[in-house]
Amino acid sequence: MSTNFFTNEKDHTLLEKIEGVFKYKQVHFFDALVGYFRASGYFKIHKFIQQTPHIRILVGINVDKLTYQANQQGLLFNPNAEQSQEEFFNEIKNMQEDQCDKEVEDGMCQFIEDIMFGRIIMRIHPKQNIHAKIYIFREEVYHPHGYGSVITGAGNLTEAGLENNFEFNVELRYDDNIKFATETFEKL
Secondary structure (H helix, E strand, C coil), X not given: CCCCEECCECCECHHHHHHHHHHHCCCCEXXXXXXXXXXXXXXXXXXXXXXXXXXXXXXXXXXXXXXHHHHHHHHHCCCCHHHHHHHHHXXXXXXXXXXXXXXXXXXXXXXXXXXXCCCEEEEECCCCCCCCCEEEEECCCCCCCCCEEEEEECCCECHHHHHHCCCCEEEECCHHHHHHHHHHHHHC
C-alpha cells in the first residue's frame, strides 16, 4: 500500500523524509514552524541543510537552553563584534571543558555560526502558543514541475519528534499546498 503518511516506524521517520527531500531536490528555502525546537533536532538535520542558503525557524511554544544561548550569541554578534566574539569563544571553551559530546559541540558551533551570519533566522512567536508543525522546502525559482514540498503532522524539530516518538506526518507536493503553507508562515 502506497501512502504519503509516515509515523517514525522502521524506515519511515521524519528525519529520513527530510534527508530525502534535501538529497533529491535543490532546496533553496527551508522554513520550519514548530511548537517545540530543541538543539537535538537541529543537530540531527544540520548536515542536510548545509547547502540551503535561506533557513527560517519559527517556534510557537518553547526552545531549549542550548538553542536560546546560541541565539543570544548570534544576536549579540552584530552590536559589538570584538566583545561578542570573545564571549563566543569563551562559551566554546566552556563547552569543551564540560566535555560535551563531539556531535553536540560541532552542532552548536555550526548553529551559532549560522545565526551569526544570517543563514538561519530564528524567531519565537510573541503572541500565540502555536503547536503546528510545518516543514516547507522550496527551490529557488517557482516552476510547475514539483518545485518543493510540505511536511506537516505531529513531529517537532526535536530528536524525539524526528525519529523516536510515534508521530503521524504527511508529505504534500502540490503547488497549492506549498503556496498556502508559505503564505501562512509569512503571516505568522
